[in-house]
Amino acid sequence: MTVSLSTPSARLQRLLGRMSMYRMLVVLLLAMAAWSFVLSLAGALFYTPAELAATLATAVVSTLMASRVMGLLFRTFPQTDSALITGLLLFFLFWPTTDGVQLGWIALAGLAATASKYVLVWRRRHIFNPAAVGAFVMGVTGLNAPVWWVAAPLMLVVVIPAALLVLYRSRLLPMAGMFVLVATAVVVIRFASAGESVLEGLATALGSYPVLFFAGFMLSEPLTLPPLRWQRLAEAGVVGILFSVPFSLGPVFMSPELALLIGNLLAFAAGQRGGISLRLRGSRELTPTARELVFEPERPLRYRAGQYLELSLPHPSPDSRGLRRIFSLTSAPEDPQTVSVALRVSSPGSSFKTKLLALKPGARISATSVGGDFQLPRDSGRKILMMASGIGITPFLSQLRSPDAAGRDIVLVYSASSTAELAYADELAALGVRVVACTPEDPLRPGWTWLGAGLPDAAALAKAVPDAAERTAFVAGSPSAVAAARSALKGAGVRRVHTDPFLGY
Known part of the structure; x- marks a missing residue:
């Protein structure tokens, strides 16, 4: 028997995978901007529609124009979605205004943010979140200090679902959760030490500080993250403390944007230090x-x-x-x-x-x-069960080709639409991997076990791999295949399951 490949989470992942992460961010940020106009028209936001419109147009146009200029200077294609994201983020950071001088400073922030992608680099790798750079430059020079007005309580109506979609799509919910927990806890402790109630401190942290916006749209910027989960959690904790503790170093005061830039430096030290x-x-x-x-x-x-x-x-x-x-x-x-x-x-x-x-x-x-953290356990004595669907075989090839796989007890359950679609079949046979093939026809490979078409359900899996419950499982493939395989593994008694869903393939 085979398992169903349709689950709500898999359908959501497929839907989100239809557009790039950058395009999704543009759509969500535009939706948040539209909501700010609704609040303004209803009199629920301090800023007028004209002030919002002038600030939005200035921030976006300045980053788009700067992106075109930088593209010409550095002979690269302009990154339109990236420029839009930077401009939209700056819109939410600076005080909305129709004053020409203040709009000029916002335009300068857009130029500084865009230039940082090309200038503040090391071996062709940019180091800092561009919007944070633009905000920090304006703040440290005193030209136009960012106020992060997006922290207005009624903005949470769209900030929360939008941030959750971003973090779910990028698989950064644990990192964001760490940041929110640390930043909120520090604010609550500060309020409690000043004689205020815990509930008041909690309400202030989540309703007046830009904690949720920062977690969903600033801290999650993919090019400035460290490569491993534990490193991201550590960075989130450090940034959370810096974000919520007010102090200064000479003339420089700690701010959300400076906290993020320090986190970016930590991430740069942990990852590939260069393009x-x-x-x-x-x-x-x-x-x-x-x-x-x-x-x-x-x-x-x-x-x-x-x-x-x-x-x-x-x-x-x-x-x-x-x-x-x-x-x-x-x-x-x-x-x-x-x-x-x-x-x-x-x-x-x-x-x-x-x-x-x-x-x-x-x-x-x-x-x-x-x-990525889709890695075999350091303990080479732990039994491994790999489940691959279609092109989901790819991360396992890297693992099986590595000398680290030698001597390990590994079983590979490999599902494909036909025997012709079993990628790397010859290499898998040469490596001596124990393969359980799930295809409509028997691949007729010596030493392989054939289960028939489709991913096995819990009963079929337990029969094909009797000691499945003793193994650590790794699953890769489309979101629906990963969800189905995970369900079968849990039904077969497997407790440790690591997944790698492929979005948009």
């Missing part, structure tokens, strides 16, 4: 609908088996999927001269994949980051 440049060595067909691309890195790439790589490929007229895509690494970290990824090929494909697959050997492409 990632790759040269395409070649490609090969894995299945009728999948290809593997093999690159040579300009400098050795530090990563761990099971992690992902975000590729950046600027091109004219990108679709809603954007200019960046995340792919699981299939190469072994121990080979410093090889970086490989695999992807599903569909028709019609996204503009990104079309451009990527058209690259010729020798072409160069950049990557923005490496990250």
